[in-house]
Structures are given as structure tokens and as C-alpha cells.
């Protein structure tokens with residue numbers, strides 16, 4: 001039976017991944033930060049996976065866990081995942097998202113050395129490594145030029161993955177563009193909008209946003225988790241852009257969400273707060289996932305309208321409970 005070690009298992013992608021691996025019969029070990037986190041995590045997942053308490057920055061602990069659990073597959077999903085948060089906590093972001101990833105690669109490499117069998121790794125990289133891209137769409141050869149502490153930390157981890165690949169570790173990176181699901185916290189704009197659409201549909205009110213002209217390439221999170229699984233299991237480790245190749249503005253998202261929830265006077269309910277604008281906004285981020293499609297056989301299964309509808313339906317259901 002195959003064994004997986006997943007960091008960031010309590011996050012959006014980690015939760016979706018854990019469900020999938022458990023359904024496949026994989027023995028799943030996950031890293032969580034604290035008992036509080038463990039308690040907060042969905043009951044459905046607990047009991048089906050073995051969770052270990054530990055900080056990604058505690059590289060000795062991570063190495064010890066990887067060595068003890070002897071995984072065939074390692075998924076490094078842990079990290080500070082918010083660009084906005086990274087501006088307030090740049091040092092922690094560098095330590096967790098950047099240096100922490102190297103600790104995971106090194107632990108996997110040492111395990112492979114000790115056991116003499118391959119330990120396959122996938123690193124959750126990000127479109128933010130491209131910063132303000134000069135050309136669109138971006139692919140695996142686009143220049144790495146981050147413009148935020150988050151992007152810089154992800155870029156360091158991305159380059160370190162290539163270093164370990166060179167050293168013989170089969171580590172792939174998935175260069176993820178934004179992907180959403182009802183598991184996104186409301187601190188992210190998509191879930192903020194879907195939950196507001198449900199709230200306004202039920203109780204009225206308003207929604208305050210920053211720059212609604214920002215464009216993003218948004219996909220459905222389980223599709224992106226599927227890309228991670230395909231990447232880690234592919235015989236040839238490499239870098240893969242994972243994206244839909246289509247962009248929509250935040251305003252498009254608002255319109256789709258409000259309309260789906262039945263709020264037709266939505267324009268009059270939107271307020272703008274300059275404090276919500278980002279210090280250095282990336283320009284058009286849109287990914288060319290040709291390599292993931294051709295090499296991994298990956299493709300997105302849920303389009304933008306369906307993604308928004310699923311998130312709004314979930315939030316309407318929550319309000320109904």
C-alpha cells in the first residue's frame with residue numbers, strides 16, 4: 001500500500017487531497033501546526049489520516065516524521081498562502097514558505113538515500129513567482145520575477161526544488177494559479193464574495209471590496225489537486241503550470257455570484273475601500289497549462305460559472321442551516 005506525507009493537510013488543498021488519497025486506499029500522514037488546528041479540522045478527515053503536530057520551520061521535526069513514516073509520495077502544501085498576509089509578515093513567510101520547503105525536500109532526499117528507493121515529491125509553487133509578467137500567458141519558461149514577499153518565498157522554494165531534482169530527488173513543482181472551493185476562508189476575495197452574495201440574498205446588506213478590475217485565472221481546487229497527484233506520480237519530474245488559461249475580473253466574479261444568488265440590484269450594493277488595494281498588484285496572470293495537459297493528461301473539469309455557482313450554493317446552504 002502506498003504511503004503519502006502531506007504538509008498543509010488542514011488547508012483547502014490539503015483537505016481535498018487527503019479525501020482523495022484516502023478514497024484511493026493510500027495511507028496518509030499529515031502535518032498540522034497545533035492541537036487547536038487539529039480540533040478545527042473537519043471531523044470527516046480525522047480518523048482516516050494520521051496527523052502529526054509540527055511546524056514546517058522545525059526542519060528537524062519534519063525530517064524525523066518523513067524518516068519515520070517512510071512515504072512514497074510527499075506533498076508540500078504548507079505555507080503562508082496569502083499575498084496580503086505576506087506583506088505584514090515577510091520574515092515568517094520566507095521561513096515557512098521558502099526555507100520550510102527546503103526542509104521537506106531535504107528530508108525526502110535523506111529518506112531516499114537511507115532506503116535506496118525513490119521518494120517522489122510535489123511542491124505547491126505559485127503563479128506569484130512571475131510577479132508582474134511581461135507576457136501572457138505564462139508558462140514554465142516565463143521569467144521568475146516576484147513582486148511580493150509571498151512570491152519571493154515561493155520563488156526560492158521553486159528554485160530549490162530544481163536544485164534537489166538535479167541532486168536526484170524526483171521533485172515536481174505545480175505552478176498553481178488561483179483555485180477556489182467552498183473550503184476557501186472568507187479572507188480570500190472569492191469566498192468573501194460568495195458568502196456575501198448568499199448573505200445579501202437572504203438578509204440584504206452590502207459588500208466592500210478593493211480594486212474590482214483585477215483579473216485572475218481562477219480554477220476549481222479539486223482539479224488543481226488532481227494535477228498535483230498526476231505530477232507526483234509521473235515518471236519524469238518537472239515543472240507544470242496549472243491554470244485554466246482564462247481570466248475574469250473580480251467584478252465578473254461579483255456579477256456571477258450575485259446573479260446566481262438572485263441579487264439583481266448588486267451594483268448598488270458594492271462599496272469600494274482603498275485600504276483593500278494591494279501595495280503591488282500583479283498585472284495579468286494567466287497560465288498556459290499545455291505541458292500539464294500533454295505530459296500529465298490533466299484538464300480542468302469545472303468552468304468559471306460552475307465554480308462560482310458551487311461556492312454560492314454552499315454559502316446559501318450554510319445560511320439555511
Ligand code: NAP
Nearest residue numbers: 008010011012013055056077078079081124126176178179
Ligand atoms: P491554505 O488553505 O492556506 O493552507 C495552507 C496550509 O499550510 C494550512 O494547512 C496551514 O495550516 C499550513 N501552514 C501554514 N503555516 C504553517 C507552518 N508554519 N507549519 C506547518 N503548516 C503551516 O492554502 P491552500 O489554498 O490549500 O494552498 C495550498 C498550497 O498551494 C499553499 O502552499 C499555497 O501557497 C499554494 N498555492 C495556492 C493557491 C490557491 O489559489 N489556493 C495558488 C497558488 C499556490 P494552518 O491552518 O494552521 O494555518
